[in-house]
Amino acid sequence: MSQDSYPTPTDRPDLDDVMNVTSAHSSNATAAAAREFRNPGVDKEPLSIAAFALCAVMLIIGGSVLGKTSGALFDYDASIKPNYVRGKAPGVVDDVVMPPKAILDVYVKKGQSLYSAKCNGCHGADGKGDGANYPSLVGSAWSTGHTDRFSQVILNGLQGPTSTGKVYGAGVMPAQGAGMSAQDLAFIMTFIRNSFGNSVGDVVTPEMAQAAIDIAAKRPNPAAPVTADELKGHEKDLPGDKMDPTTLVDPITFKPAAAK
Ligand code: HEC
Incomplete structure:
Protein backbone atom coordinates (compact mmCIF):
# COMPACT_ATOMS: atom_id res chain seq x y z
CA MET A 1 0.00 0.00 0.00
CA SER A 2 1.53 3.26 -1.04
CA GLN A 3 1.58 6.39 1.07
CA ASP A 4 -0.89 7.98 -1.33
CA SER A 5 -3.71 5.51 -0.51
CA TYR A 6 -4.09 6.84 3.05
CA PRO A 7 -7.14 9.02 3.42
CA THR A 8 -6.47 12.67 3.57
CA PRO A 9 -6.35 14.09 7.12
CA THR A 10 -9.84 15.61 6.78
CA ASP A 11 -11.42 12.16 6.07
CA ARG A 12 -9.95 10.54 9.11
CA PRO A 13 -11.87 10.42 12.39
CA ASP A 14 -10.79 13.12 14.72
CA LEU A 15 -9.84 11.13 17.82
CA ASP A 16 -9.64 14.23 19.92
CA ASP A 17 -13.25 15.28 19.12
CA VAL A 18 -15.35 15.22 22.37
CA MET A 19 -19.06 14.51 22.30
CA ASN A 20 -21.55 15.58 25.02
CA VAL A 21 -23.73 12.50 25.51
CA THR A 22 -26.42 14.27 27.59
CA SER A 23 -27.03 16.95 25.03
CA ALA A 24 -27.04 14.43 22.24
CA HIS A 25 -29.78 12.39 24.00
CA SER A 26 -31.89 15.38 24.76
CA SER A 27 -32.43 16.10 21.12
CA ASN A 28 -36.07 15.83 19.99
CA ALA A 29 -35.68 12.57 18.18
CA THR A 30 -34.33 10.62 21.18
CA ALA A 31 -36.92 12.11 23.60
CA ALA A 32 -39.77 10.97 21.37
CA ALA A 33 -38.26 7.51 21.17
CA ALA A 34 -38.04 7.38 24.97
CA ARG A 35 -41.75 8.09 25.26
CA GLU A 36 -42.74 5.10 23.13
CA PHE A 37 -44.39 2.23 25.05
CA ARG A 38 -41.95 -0.39 26.03
CA ASN A 39 -42.66 -3.90 24.96
CA PRO A 40 -44.09 -5.48 28.14
CA GLY A 41 -42.97 -8.96 27.17
CA VAL A 42 -44.75 -12.09 26.09
CA ASP A 43 -48.08 -12.79 27.95
CA LYS A 44 -47.94 -9.36 29.57
CA GLU A 45 -49.50 -7.30 26.79
CA PRO A 46 -52.61 -5.25 27.84
CA LEU A 47 -55.93 -6.87 26.88
CA SER A 48 -57.55 -5.42 23.83
CA ILE A 80 -90.99 -14.60 46.29
CA LYS A 81 -93.96 -16.11 48.16
CA PRO A 82 -97.17 -15.80 46.14
CA ASN A 83 -99.72 -13.23 47.44
CA TYR A 84 -97.26 -12.00 50.05
CA VAL A 85 -98.60 -9.00 52.00
CA ARG A 86 -96.36 -7.13 54.42
CA GLY A 87 -97.68 -7.14 57.99
CA LYS A 88 -98.40 -3.93 59.93
CA ALA A 89 -95.85 -2.60 62.37
CA PRO A 90 -96.90 -2.88 66.02
CA GLY A 91 -98.99 0.07 67.19
CA VAL A 92 -100.28 0.97 63.73
CA VAL A 93 -104.07 1.25 63.81
CA ASP A 94 -105.53 1.49 60.31
CA ASP A 95 -104.42 4.85 58.88
CA VAL A 96 -103.71 6.47 62.24
CA VAL A 97 -100.07 5.79 62.95
CA MET A 98 -100.05 6.80 66.64
CA PRO A 99 -102.71 5.78 69.13
CA PRO A 100 -105.20 8.67 69.37
CA LYS A 101 -105.15 10.89 72.45
CA ALA A 102 -107.53 13.37 74.08
CA ILE A 103 -107.31 16.74 72.30
CA LEU A 104 -106.77 18.58 75.60
CA ASP A 105 -103.66 16.51 76.40
CA VAL A 106 -102.30 16.87 72.88
CA TYR A 107 -102.77 20.66 72.85
CA VAL A 108 -101.28 21.10 76.33
CA LYS A 109 -98.21 19.12 75.29
CA LYS A 110 -97.70 21.13 72.10
CA GLY A 111 -98.40 24.37 73.96
CA GLN A 112 -95.78 23.54 76.55
CA SER A 113 -92.92 23.58 74.06
CA LEU A 114 -94.20 26.80 72.45
CA TYR A 115 -94.48 28.40 75.89
CA SER A 116 -90.91 27.36 76.66
CA ALA A 117 -89.73 29.03 73.48
CA LYS A 118 -91.78 32.23 73.68
CA CYS A 119 -92.94 33.03 77.20
CA ASN A 120 -90.70 31.12 79.59
CA GLY A 121 -87.95 33.76 79.64
CA CYS A 122 -90.26 36.32 81.28
CA HIS A 123 -93.10 34.43 82.95
CA GLY A 124 -90.93 31.54 84.17
CA ALA A 125 -91.06 27.79 83.71
CA ASP A 126 -93.65 27.54 86.49
CA GLY A 127 -95.73 30.43 85.05
CA LYS A 128 -95.34 32.39 88.26
CA GLY A 129 -93.34 35.30 86.84
CA ASP A 130 -90.94 36.94 89.27
CA GLY A 131 -93.28 39.22 91.19
CA ALA A 132 -91.31 42.33 90.26
CA ASN A 133 -90.92 42.60 86.50
CA TYR A 134 -93.17 39.84 85.15
CA PRO A 135 -96.62 38.94 86.43
CA SER A 136 -97.74 35.43 87.30
CA LEU A 137 -100.02 33.63 84.87
CA VAL A 138 -101.16 31.26 87.62
CA GLY A 139 -104.70 32.18 88.56
CA SER A 140 -104.36 35.30 86.37
CA ALA A 141 -107.88 36.53 85.59
CA TRP A 142 -106.94 37.51 82.08
CA SER A 143 -105.34 34.13 81.33
CA THR A 144 -108.17 32.01 82.68
CA GLY A 145 -111.06 34.35 81.83
CA HIS A 146 -112.53 35.43 78.49
CA THR A 147 -110.57 33.93 75.60
CA ASP A 148 -110.92 37.06 73.44
CA ARG A 149 -109.22 39.22 76.10
CA PHE A 150 -106.50 36.63 76.79
CA SER A 151 -105.70 36.26 73.09
CA GLN A 152 -105.33 40.01 72.58
CA VAL A 153 -102.75 40.28 75.38
CA ILE A 154 -100.64 37.58 73.72
CA LEU A 155 -100.98 38.85 70.15
CA ASN A 156 -100.49 42.58 70.86
CA GLY A 157 -98.50 42.73 74.08
CA LEU A 158 -99.68 44.65 77.13
CA GLN A 159 -99.16 48.11 78.55
CA GLY A 160 -99.91 47.77 82.26
CA PRO A 161 -101.68 47.82 84.59
CA THR A 162 -102.33 44.08 84.57
CA SER A 163 -105.39 42.15 85.71
CA THR A 164 -104.45 42.73 89.35
CA GLY A 165 -104.11 46.48 88.81
CA LYS A 166 -100.36 46.25 89.24
CA VAL A 167 -97.81 47.51 86.73
CA TYR A 168 -94.74 45.33 86.34
CA GLY A 169 -91.17 46.43 85.67
CA ALA A 170 -90.90 48.64 82.61
CA GLY A 171 -94.62 48.05 82.27
CA VAL A 172 -94.76 46.70 78.74
CA MET A 173 -95.09 43.17 77.46
CA PRO A 174 -93.91 43.01 73.82
CA ALA A 175 -96.38 41.64 71.26
CA GLN A 176 -95.97 37.89 70.66
CA GLY A 177 -98.19 37.56 67.59
CA ALA A 178 -95.51 37.93 64.89
CA GLY A 179 -95.13 34.64 63.04
CA MET A 180 -97.58 32.87 65.36
CA SER A 181 -100.02 30.65 63.49
CA ALA A 182 -103.60 30.17 64.66
CA GLN A 183 -102.69 26.59 65.52
CA ASP A 184 -99.76 27.72 67.70
CA LEU A 185 -101.87 30.35 69.46
CA ALA A 186 -104.50 27.69 70.17
CA PHE A 187 -101.80 25.41 71.64
CA ILE A 188 -100.33 28.15 73.87
CA MET A 189 -103.67 29.42 75.15
CA THR A 190 -104.92 25.89 75.89
CA PHE A 191 -101.65 25.10 77.66
CA ILE A 192 -101.72 28.15 79.98
CA ARG A 193 -105.41 27.71 80.81
CA ASN A 194 -104.73 24.12 81.88
CA SER A 195 -101.27 24.22 83.46
CA PHE A 196 -99.40 25.58 86.49
CA GLY A 197 -102.49 24.84 88.56
CA ASN A 198 -104.87 26.62 86.13
CA SER A 199 -107.65 24.19 85.26
CA VAL A 200 -110.21 25.85 83.00
CA GLY A 201 -110.64 22.50 81.25
CA ASP A 202 -111.46 23.98 77.84
CA VAL A 203 -109.76 23.73 74.46
CA VAL A 204 -109.05 26.87 72.42
CA THR A 205 -109.49 25.63 68.86
CA PRO A 206 -107.50 26.88 65.85
CA GLU A 207 -110.78 28.30 64.53
CA MET A 208 -111.14 30.45 67.66
CA ALA A 209 -107.46 31.43 67.50
CA GLN A 210 -107.89 32.50 63.87
CA ALA A 211 -110.79 34.72 64.97
CA ALA A 212 -108.44 36.26 67.56
CA ILE A 213 -105.84 37.00 64.87
CA ASP A 214 -108.54 38.62 62.71
CA ILE A 215 -109.72 40.75 65.66
CA ALA A 216 -106.13 41.87 66.36
CA ALA A 217 -105.64 42.86 62.71
CA LYS A 218 -108.68 45.18 62.89
CA ARG A 219 -107.42 47.21 65.86
CA PRO A 220 -107.16 50.93 65.12
CA ASN A 221 -103.48 50.94 66.09
CA PRO A 222 -102.20 47.39 65.60
CA ALA A 223 -98.60 48.33 66.55
CA ALA A 224 -99.46 49.49 70.07
CA PRO A 225 -99.82 47.08 73.01
CA VAL A 226 -103.32 46.67 74.44
CA THR A 227 -104.23 48.41 77.68
CA ALA A 228 -106.60 47.51 80.49
CA ASP A 229 -109.04 50.04 79.04
CA GLU A 230 -108.97 48.55 75.57
CA LEU A 231 -109.35 45.03 77.02
CA LYS A 232 -112.72 46.03 78.48
CA GLY A 233 -114.02 45.77 74.92
CA HIS A 234 -112.83 42.15 74.75
CA GLU A 235 -114.69 40.71 77.70
CA LYS A 236 -116.15 37.89 75.64
CA ASP A 237 -115.16 34.50 74.36
CA LEU A 238 -113.81 33.97 70.87
CA PRO A 239 -116.36 32.78 68.30
CA GLY A 240 -116.15 29.19 67.06
CA ASP A 241 -117.52 25.77 67.93
CA LYS A 242 -116.39 24.49 71.31
CA MET A 243 -114.71 21.11 71.35
CA ASP A 244 -115.13 18.35 73.90
CA PRO A 245 -111.68 18.22 75.59
CA THR A 246 -111.84 14.42 75.59
CA THR A 247 -112.23 14.21 71.78
CA LEU A 248 -109.67 11.72 70.49
CA VAL A 249 -107.29 13.15 67.91
CA ASP A 250 -104.26 11.93 66.03
CA PRO A 251 -101.33 13.43 67.98
CA ILE A 252 -99.47 14.10 64.73
CA THR A 253 -102.14 15.62 62.49
CA PHE A 254 -104.41 16.91 65.33
CA LYS A 255 -107.39 15.69 63.29
CA PRO A 256 -110.12 13.81 65.14
CA ALA A 257 -109.40 10.09 64.97
CA ALA A 258 -111.93 8.21 62.86
CA ALA A 259 -114.75 6.78 64.99
CA LYS A 260 -114.64 3.00 65.28
C1 HEC B 1 -90.20 40.12 77.31
C2 HEC B 1 -90.95 39.61 78.44
C3 HEC B 1 -92.27 38.94 78.16
C4 HEC B 1 -92.54 37.91 77.31
C5 HEC B 1 -91.60 37.23 76.32
C6 HEC B 1 -93.93 37.57 77.50
N1 HEC B 1 -94.49 38.40 78.43
FE1 HEC B 1 -96.39 38.34 79.09
N2 HEC B 1 -96.05 39.97 80.24
C7 HEC B 1 -94.83 40.60 80.39
C8 HEC B 1 -94.98 41.75 81.24
C9 HEC B 1 -93.87 42.74 81.60
C10 HEC B 1 -96.33 41.80 81.58
C11 HEC B 1 -97.00 42.89 82.43
C12 HEC B 1 -97.09 44.13 81.60
C13 HEC B 1 -97.32 45.38 82.44
O1 HEC B 1 -97.32 45.32 83.66
O2 HEC B 1 -97.48 46.44 81.82
C14 HEC B 1 -96.98 40.65 80.96
C15 HEC B 1 -98.31 40.32 81.11
C16 HEC B 1 -98.91 39.19 80.57
C17 HEC B 1 -100.26 38.79 80.81
C18 HEC B 1 -101.29 39.51 81.66
C19 HEC B 1 -101.45 38.77 82.95
C20 HEC B 1 -102.48 39.40 83.83
O3 HEC B 1 -103.13 38.64 84.56
O4 HEC B 1 -102.64 40.63 83.79
C21 HEC B 1 -100.48 37.64 80.13
C22 HEC B 1 -101.75 36.84 80.04
C23 HEC B 1 -99.23 37.32 79.47
N3 HEC B 1 -98.30 38.29 79.78
C24 HEC B 1 -99.03 36.22 78.66
C25 HEC B 1 -97.86 35.96 77.95
C26 HEC B 1 -97.69 34.84 77.05
C27 HEC B 1 -98.73 33.78 76.77
C28 HEC B 1 -96.46 34.96 76.52
C29 HEC B 1 -95.79 34.05 75.48
C30 HEC B 1 -96.50 33.85 74.24
C31 HEC B 1 -95.84 36.12 77.11
N4 HEC B 1 -96.73 36.71 77.97
C32 HEC B 1 -94.57 36.57 76.82
C33 HEC B 1 -93.62 40.22 79.81
C34 HEC B 1 -93.50 39.23 78.86
Missing part, protein backbone atom coordinates in the same frame (compact mmCIF):
# COMPACT_ATOMS: atom_id res chain seq x y z
CA ILE A 49 -60.71 -3.38 24.35
CA ALA A 50 -62.41 -5.56 21.78
CA ALA A 51 -61.95 -8.52 24.13
CA PHE A 52 -63.70 -6.60 26.95
CA ALA A 53 -66.60 -5.72 24.66
CA LEU A 54 -66.93 -9.34 23.60
CA CYS A 55 -67.07 -10.48 27.26
CA ALA A 56 -69.76 -7.89 28.04
CA VAL A 57 -71.95 -9.07 25.18
CA MET A 58 -71.52 -12.68 26.25
CA LEU A 59 -72.48 -11.87 29.88
CA ILE A 60 -75.62 -10.01 28.81
CA ILE A 61 -76.74 -12.84 26.55
CA GLY A 62 -75.79 -15.48 29.11
CA GLY A 63 -77.62 -13.65 31.93
CA SER A 64 -80.82 -13.29 29.98
CA VAL A 65 -80.78 -16.95 28.98
CA LEU A 66 -80.29 -18.05 32.61
CA GLY A 67 -82.94 -15.62 33.85
CA LYS A 68 -85.55 -16.88 31.43
CA THR A 69 -85.17 -20.53 32.24
CA SER A 70 -88.03 -21.24 34.65
CA GLY A 71 -86.99 -22.25 38.15
CA ALA A 72 -83.44 -21.29 37.47
CA LEU A 73 -81.31 -18.45 38.74
CA PHE A 74 -82.86 -14.96 38.91
CA ASP A 75 -86.40 -16.34 38.74
CA TYR A 76 -88.50 -13.73 40.63
CA ASP A 77 -91.58 -15.95 40.95
CA ALA A 78 -89.56 -18.83 42.37
CA SER A 79 -87.96 -16.71 45.13
Whole structure:
Protein backbone atom coordinates (compact mmCIF):
# COMPACT_ATOMS: atom_id res chain seq x y z
CA MET A 1 0.00 0.00 0.00
CA SER A 2 1.53 3.26 -1.04
CA GLN A 3 1.58 6.39 1.07
CA ASP A 4 -0.89 7.98 -1.33
CA SER A 5 -3.71 5.51 -0.51
CA TYR A 6 -4.09 6.84 3.05
CA PRO A 7 -7.14 9.02 3.42
CA THR A 8 -6.47 12.67 3.57
CA PRO A 9 -6.35 14.09 7.12
CA THR A 10 -9.84 15.61 6.78
CA ASP A 11 -11.42 12.16 6.07
CA ARG A 12 -9.95 10.54 9.11
CA PRO A 13 -11.87 10.42 12.39
CA ASP A 14 -10.79 13.12 14.72
CA LEU A 15 -9.84 11.13 17.82
CA ASP A 16 -9.64 14.23 19.92
CA ASP A 17 -13.25 15.28 19.12
CA VAL A 18 -15.35 15.22 22.37
CA MET A 19 -19.06 14.51 22.30
CA ASN A 20 -21.55 15.58 25.02
CA VAL A 21 -23.73 12.50 25.51
CA THR A 22 -26.42 14.27 27.59
CA SER A 23 -27.03 16.95 25.03
CA ALA A 24 -27.04 14.43 22.24
CA HIS A 25 -29.78 12.39 24.00
CA SER A 26 -31.89 15.38 24.76
CA SER A 27 -32.43 16.10 21.12
CA ASN A 28 -36.07 15.83 19.99
CA ALA A 29 -35.68 12.57 18.18
CA THR A 30 -34.33 10.62 21.18
CA ALA A 31 -36.92 12.11 23.60
CA ALA A 32 -39.77 10.97 21.37
CA ALA A 33 -38.26 7.51 21.17
CA ALA A 34 -38.04 7.38 24.97
CA ARG A 35 -41.75 8.09 25.26
CA GLU A 36 -42.74 5.10 23.13
CA PHE A 37 -44.39 2.23 25.05
CA ARG A 38 -41.95 -0.39 26.03
CA ASN A 39 -42.66 -3.90 24.96
CA PRO A 40 -44.09 -5.48 28.14
CA GLY A 41 -42.97 -8.96 27.17
CA VAL A 42 -44.75 -12.09 26.09
CA ASP A 43 -48.08 -12.79 27.95
CA LYS A 44 -47.94 -9.36 29.57
CA GLU A 45 -49.50 -7.30 26.79
CA PRO A 46 -52.61 -5.25 27.84
CA LEU A 47 -55.93 -6.87 26.88
CA SER A 48 -57.55 -5.42 23.83
CA ILE A 49 -60.71 -3.38 24.35
CA ALA A 50 -62.41 -5.56 21.78
CA ALA A 51 -61.95 -8.52 24.13
CA PHE A 52 -63.70 -6.60 26.95
CA ALA A 53 -66.60 -5.72 24.66
CA LEU A 54 -66.93 -9.34 23.60
CA CYS A 55 -67.07 -10.48 27.26
CA ALA A 56 -69.76 -7.89 28.04
CA VAL A 57 -71.95 -9.07 25.18
CA MET A 58 -71.52 -12.68 26.25
CA LEU A 59 -72.48 -11.87 29.88
CA ILE A 60 -75.62 -10.01 28.81
CA ILE A 61 -76.74 -12.84 26.55
CA GLY A 62 -75.79 -15.48 29.11
CA GLY A 63 -77.62 -13.65 31.93
CA SER A 64 -80.82 -13.29 29.98
CA VAL A 65 -80.78 -16.95 28.98
CA LEU A 66 -80.29 -18.05 32.61
CA GLY A 67 -82.94 -15.62 33.85
CA LYS A 68 -85.55 -16.88 31.43
CA THR A 69 -85.17 -20.53 32.24
CA SER A 70 -88.03 -21.24 34.65
CA GLY A 71 -86.99 -22.25 38.15
CA ALA A 72 -83.44 -21.29 37.47
CA LEU A 73 -81.31 -18.45 38.74
CA PHE A 74 -82.86 -14.96 38.91
CA ASP A 75 -86.40 -16.34 38.74
CA TYR A 76 -88.50 -13.73 40.63
CA ASP A 77 -91.58 -15.95 40.95
CA ALA A 78 -89.56 -18.83 42.37
CA SER A 79 -87.96 -16.71 45.13
CA ILE A 80 -90.99 -14.60 46.29
CA LYS A 81 -93.96 -16.11 48.16
CA PRO A 82 -97.17 -15.80 46.14
CA ASN A 83 -99.72 -13.23 47.44
CA TYR A 84 -97.26 -12.00 50.05
CA VAL A 85 -98.60 -9.00 52.00
CA ARG A 86 -96.36 -7.13 54.42
CA GLY A 87 -97.68 -7.14 57.99
CA LYS A 88 -98.40 -3.93 59.93
CA ALA A 89 -95.85 -2.60 62.37
CA PRO A 90 -96.90 -2.88 66.02
CA GLY A 91 -98.99 0.07 67.19
CA VAL A 92 -100.28 0.97 63.73
CA VAL A 93 -104.07 1.25 63.81
CA ASP A 94 -105.53 1.49 60.31
CA ASP A 95 -104.42 4.85 58.88
CA VAL A 96 -103.71 6.47 62.24
CA VAL A 97 -100.07 5.79 62.95
CA MET A 98 -100.05 6.80 66.64
CA PRO A 99 -102.71 5.78 69.13
CA PRO A 100 -105.20 8.67 69.37
CA LYS A 101 -105.15 10.89 72.45
CA ALA A 102 -107.53 13.37 74.08
CA ILE A 103 -107.31 16.74 72.30
CA LEU A 104 -106.77 18.58 75.60
CA ASP A 105 -103.66 16.51 76.40
CA VAL A 106 -102.30 16.87 72.88
CA TYR A 107 -102.77 20.66 72.85
CA VAL A 108 -101.28 21.10 76.33
CA LYS A 109 -98.21 19.12 75.29
CA LYS A 110 -97.70 21.13 72.10
CA GLY A 111 -98.40 24.37 73.96
CA GLN A 112 -95.78 23.54 76.55
CA SER A 113 -92.92 23.58 74.06
CA LEU A 114 -94.20 26.80 72.45
CA TYR A 115 -94.48 28.40 75.89
CA SER A 116 -90.91 27.36 76.66
CA ALA A 117 -89.73 29.03 73.48
CA LYS A 118 -91.78 32.23 73.68
CA CYS A 119 -92.94 33.03 77.20
CA ASN A 120 -90.70 31.12 79.59
CA GLY A 121 -87.95 33.76 79.64
CA CYS A 122 -90.26 36.32 81.28
CA HIS A 123 -93.10 34.43 82.95
CA GLY A 124 -90.93 31.54 84.17
CA ALA A 125 -91.06 27.79 83.71
CA ASP A 126 -93.65 27.54 86.49
CA GLY A 127 -95.73 30.43 85.05
CA LYS A 128 -95.34 32.39 88.26
CA GLY A 129 -93.34 35.30 86.84
CA ASP A 130 -90.94 36.94 89.27
CA GLY A 131 -93.28 39.22 91.19
CA ALA A 132 -91.31 42.33 90.26
CA ASN A 133 -90.92 42.60 86.50
CA TYR A 134 -93.17 39.84 85.15
CA PRO A 135 -96.62 38.94 86.43
CA SER A 136 -97.74 35.43 87.30
CA LEU A 137 -100.02 33.63 84.87
CA VAL A 138 -101.16 31.26 87.62
CA GLY A 139 -104.70 32.18 88.56
CA SER A 140 -104.36 35.30 86.37
CA ALA A 141 -107.88 36.53 85.59
CA TRP A 142 -106.94 37.51 82.08
CA SER A 143 -105.34 34.13 81.33
CA THR A 144 -108.17 32.01 82.68
CA GLY A 145 -111.06 34.35 81.83
CA HIS A 146 -112.53 35.43 78.49
CA THR A 147 -110.57 33.93 75.60
CA ASP A 148 -110.92 37.06 73.44
CA ARG A 149 -109.22 39.22 76.10
CA PHE A 150 -106.50 36.63 76.79
CA SER A 151 -105.70 36.26 73.09
CA GLN A 152 -105.33 40.01 72.58
CA VAL A 153 -102.75 40.28 75.38
CA ILE A 154 -100.64 37.58 73.72
CA LEU A 155 -100.98 38.85 70.15
CA ASN A 156 -100.49 42.58 70.86
CA GLY A 157 -98.50 42.73 74.08
CA LEU A 158 -99.68 44.65 77.13
CA GLN A 159 -99.16 48.11 78.55
CA GLY A 160 -99.91 47.77 82.26
CA PRO A 161 -101.68 47.82 84.59
CA THR A 162 -102.33 44.08 84.57
CA SER A 163 -105.39 42.15 85.71
CA THR A 164 -104.45 42.73 89.35
CA GLY A 165 -104.11 46.48 88.81
CA LYS A 166 -100.36 46.25 89.24
CA VAL A 167 -97.81 47.51 86.73
CA TYR A 168 -94.74 45.33 86.34
CA GLY A 169 -91.17 46.43 85.67
CA ALA A 170 -90.90 48.64 82.61
CA GLY A 171 -94.62 48.05 82.27
CA VAL A 172 -94.76 46.70 78.74
CA MET A 173 -95.09 43.17 77.46
CA PRO A 174 -93.91 43.01 73.82
CA ALA A 175 -96.38 41.64 71.26
CA GLN A 176 -95.97 37.89 70.66
CA GLY A 177 -98.19 37.56 67.59
CA ALA A 178 -95.51 37.93 64.89
CA GLY A 179 -95.13 34.64 63.04
CA MET A 180 -97.58 32.87 65.36
CA SER A 181 -100.02 30.65 63.49
CA ALA A 182 -103.60 30.17 64.66
CA GLN A 183 -102.69 26.59 65.52
CA ASP A 184 -99.76 27.72 67.70
CA LEU A 185 -101.87 30.35 69.46
CA ALA A 186 -104.50 27.69 70.17
CA PHE A 187 -101.80 25.41 71.64
CA ILE A 188 -100.33 28.15 73.87
CA MET A 189 -103.67 29.42 75.15
CA THR A 190 -104.92 25.89 75.89
CA PHE A 191 -101.65 25.10 77.66
CA ILE A 192 -101.72 28.15 79.98
CA ARG A 193 -105.41 27.71 80.81
CA ASN A 194 -104.73 24.12 81.88
CA SER A 195 -101.27 24.22 83.46
CA PHE A 196 -99.40 25.58 86.49
CA GLY A 197 -102.49 24.84 88.56
CA ASN A 198 -104.87 26.62 86.13
CA SER A 199 -107.65 24.19 85.26
CA VAL A 200 -110.21 25.85 83.00
CA GLY A 201 -110.64 22.50 81.25
CA ASP A 202 -111.46 23.98 77.84
CA VAL A 203 -109.76 23.73 74.46
CA VAL A 204 -109.05 26.87 72.42
CA THR A 205 -109.49 25.63 68.86
CA PRO A 206 -107.50 26.88 65.85
CA GLU A 207 -110.78 28.30 64.53
CA MET A 208 -111.14 30.45 67.66
CA ALA A 209 -107.46 31.43 67.50
CA GLN A 210 -107.89 32.50 63.87
CA ALA A 211 -110.79 34.72 64.97
CA ALA A 212 -108.44 36.26 67.56
CA ILE A 213 -105.84 37.00 64.87
CA ASP A 214 -108.54 38.62 62.71
CA ILE A 215 -109.72 40.75 65.66
CA ALA A 216 -106.13 41.87 66.36
CA ALA A 217 -105.64 42.86 62.71
CA LYS A 218 -108.68 45.18 62.89
CA ARG A 219 -107.42 47.21 65.86
CA PRO A 220 -107.16 50.93 65.12
CA ASN A 221 -103.48 50.94 66.09
CA PRO A 222 -102.20 47.39 65.60
CA ALA A 223 -98.60 48.33 66.55
CA ALA A 224 -99.46 49.49 70.07
CA PRO A 225 -99.82 47.08 73.01
CA VAL A 226 -103.32 46.67 74.44
CA THR A 227 -104.23 48.41 77.68
CA ALA A 228 -106.60 47.51 80.49
CA ASP A 229 -109.04 50.04 79.04
CA GLU A 230 -108.97 48.55 75.57
CA LEU A 231 -109.35 45.03 77.02
CA LYS A 232 -112.72 46.03 78.48
CA GLY A 233 -114.02 45.77 74.92
CA HIS A 234 -112.83 42.15 74.75
CA GLU A 235 -114.69 40.71 77.70
CA LYS A 236 -116.15 37.89 75.64
CA ASP A 237 -115.16 34.50 74.36
CA LEU A 238 -113.81 33.97 70.87
CA PRO A 239 -116.36 32.78 68.30
CA GLY A 240 -116.15 29.19 67.06
CA ASP A 241 -117.52 25.77 67.93
CA LYS A 242 -116.39 24.49 71.31
CA MET A 243 -114.71 21.11 71.35
CA ASP A 244 -115.13 18.35 73.90
CA PRO A 245 -111.68 18.22 75.59
CA THR A 246 -111.84 14.42 75.59
CA THR A 247 -112.23 14.21 71.78
CA LEU A 248 -109.67 11.72 70.49
CA VAL A 249 -107.29 13.15 67.91
CA ASP A 250 -104.26 11.93 66.03
CA PRO A 251 -101.33 13.43 67.98
CA ILE A 252 -99.47 14.10 64.73
CA THR A 253 -102.14 15.62 62.49
CA PHE A 254 -104.41 16.91 65.33
CA LYS A 255 -107.39 15.69 63.29
CA PRO A 256 -110.12 13.81 65.14
CA ALA A 257 -109.40 10.09 64.97
CA ALA A 258 -111.93 8.21 62.86
CA ALA A 259 -114.75 6.78 64.99
CA LYS A 260 -114.64 3.00 65.28
C1 HEC B 1 -90.20 40.12 77.31
C2 HEC B 1 -90.95 39.61 78.44
C3 HEC B 1 -92.27 38.94 78.16
C4 HEC B 1 -92.54 37.91 77.31
C5 HEC B 1 -91.60 37.23 76.32
C6 HEC B 1 -93.93 37.57 77.50
N1 HEC B 1 -94.49 38.40 78.43
FE1 HEC B 1 -96.39 38.34 79.09
N2 HEC B 1 -96.05 39.97 80.24
C7 HEC B 1 -94.83 40.60 80.39
C8 HEC B 1 -94.98 41.75 81.24
C9 HEC B 1 -93.87 42.74 81.60
C10 HEC B 1 -96.33 41.80 81.58
C11 HEC B 1 -97.00 42.89 82.43
C12 HEC B 1 -97.09 44.13 81.60
C13 HEC B 1 -97.32 45.38 82.44
O1 HEC B 1 -97.32 45.32 83.66
O2 HEC B 1 -97.48 46.44 81.82
C14 HEC B 1 -96.98 40.65 80.96
C15 HEC B 1 -98.31 40.32 81.11
C16 HEC B 1 -98.91 39.19 80.57
C17 HEC B 1 -100.26 38.79 80.81
C18 HEC B 1 -101.29 39.51 81.66
C19 HEC B 1 -101.45 38.77 82.95
C20 HEC B 1 -102.48 39.40 83.83
O3 HEC B 1 -103.13 38.64 84.56
O4 HEC B 1 -102.64 40.63 83.79
C21 HEC B 1 -100.48 37.64 80.13
C22 HEC B 1 -101.75 36.84 80.04
C23 HEC B 1 -99.23 37.32 79.47
N3 HEC B 1 -98.30 38.29 79.78
C24 HEC B 1 -99.03 36.22 78.66
C25 HEC B 1 -97.86 35.96 77.95
C26 HEC B 1 -97.69 34.84 77.05
C27 HEC B 1 -98.73 33.78 76.77
C28 HEC B 1 -96.46 34.96 76.52
C29 HEC B 1 -95.79 34.05 75.48
C30 HEC B 1 -96.50 33.85 74.24
C31 HEC B 1 -95.84 36.12 77.11
N4 HEC B 1 -96.73 36.71 77.97
C32 HEC B 1 -94.57 36.57 76.82
C33 HEC B 1 -93.62 40.22 79.81
C34 HEC B 1 -93.50 39.23 78.86
